[in-house]
Amino acid sequence: MKLILQIIPVFLIVSQGYCVNILYMHDVFSPSHHIWNNALARGLAARGYNVTFLSTDPPKSNTQNLHYIVIENGYELLNKFLGENHENYDIVKYSQEVNKNKFAAATFLAEYAVKSCEAIAASSHGLDIILDYPNDFKFDLVINDFTAGPCFLPLIQKFNYPSVIGVSAFLNPTYTDFVIGGHKHPAYVPHFLLNFPQIMSFYQRAYNFAIYITEKL
Numbered sequence: 506m507k508l509i510l511q512i513i514p515v516f517l518i519v520s521q522g523y524c525v526n527i528l529y530m531h532d533v534f535s536p537s538h539h540i541w542n543n544a545l546a547r548g549l550a551a552r553g554y555n556v557t558f559l560s561t562d563p564p565k566s567n568t569q570n571l572h573y574i575v576i577e578n579g580y581e582l583l584n585k586f587l588g589e590n591h592e593n594y595d596i597v598k599y600s601q602e603v604n605k606n607k608f609a610a611a612t613f614l615a616e617y618a619v620k621s622c623e624a625i626a627a628s629s630h631g632l633d634i635i636l637d638y639p640n641d642f643k644f645d646l647v648i649n650d651f652t653a654g655p656c657f658l659p660l661i662q663k664f665n666y667p668s669v670i671g672v673s674a675f676l677n678p679t680y681t682d683f684v685i686g687g688h689k690h691p692a693y694v695p696h697f698l699l700n701f702p703q704i705m706s707f708y709q710r711a712y713n714f715a716i717y718i719t720e721k722l
Contacts (some may be wrong), residue, residue, distance in 0.1 A: 528635075528644040529558045530657040532576075533675075534583050534621055536562060541674040542650055546571055557644075559635055559657065561625075577633035579581070582624035587617070607698050611679075611720040618680075622656035635660060646670065652678055679720055691717045 506694060510671035527549060531542045539562035550556045550570035558564075559574045625632055644667045649657060652675040671681070676697040680687050691714040698716065701709045 518629070525555055526644045526646075527554050527556045528647045528660070528667075529556055529560075530647065530660065531558065531560045531562075531654045532621060532625060533650055533653045534561045534580055536625070538650070538652065538674050542672070547671070549574045555596040557635075559660075560620075569693075574631060574634045576625050576628045579621075579624050579628055579631070582627050585619055586623050586627075590616070599660075607696075607716055608719050610698055611696070611716055615720055618654040618656075621653045625656055636663070637656065640664070643667075648672060649676075651681060654680060689717070696720075 510541050529542070529546050531539065533539075533542075542556075542560070543562075543564065544560050547568050550568050555571060555576065556571045558571060558676050559576075561576050561579050563575045564571070566572050573580070610710075611678065611693075640663055642664060644664045647661055647664070647667050647669045649669055649671055651671045651674060653671045661667065673681075677689075679689060679696065689696075693703055695703065695705065695709075696713055696716045699709075699713060701713060705713060
């Protein structure tokens with residue numbers, strides 16, 4: 506009897522922690538990032554969770570319990586918005602060029618995140634579907650890929666602030682501390698673009714600081 510009384514609270518905790526409906530938000534325009542996020546979403550669906558996947562990429566195949574809401578024409582809109590600031594724009598060629606200049610790369614990644622959000626907002630189909638959900642629709646958990654910033658985070662307010670888990674397949678984005686807390690002190694936290702050790706020389710710390718400031722400006 507004593508053992509049963511000890512086990513019951515465990516079952517109560519587990520039952521309260523079980524998430525029936527999960528909103529998975531993936532706003533990164535990148536097929537490789539979609540593969541990573543899709544694998545996680547399919548894994549949750551396979552375990553019986555009901556996953557609504559707000560995504561920049563369509564699914565390759567249907568999965569039970571996994572329901573896609575796709576941002577249509579997102580890639581075309583993103584290329585259009587980015588091309589307004591870059592002559593003869595090609596995202597692959599341009600990313601290769603800016604990677605030769607760390608300062609240009611830092612500002613481009615920040616611009617990419619902003620323009621991605623603009624493309625999502627301008628899409629004719631996708632975001633409007635989730636916005637049409639009733640405000641009292643219950644999501645027990647939100648998983649947000651914050652690689653490209655907080656574009657989808659306002660949806661948390663719409664659904665009455667469910668618990669949120671942040672994920673990313675991309676190193677350590679600079680702005681994560683603004684979203685989830687913490688800090689990235691340039692004296693001992695190397696920028697993800699720089700192959701510097703944690704214990705940096707004075708020159709490396711100064712260069713690291715300059716990259717952080719350039720990106721934030």
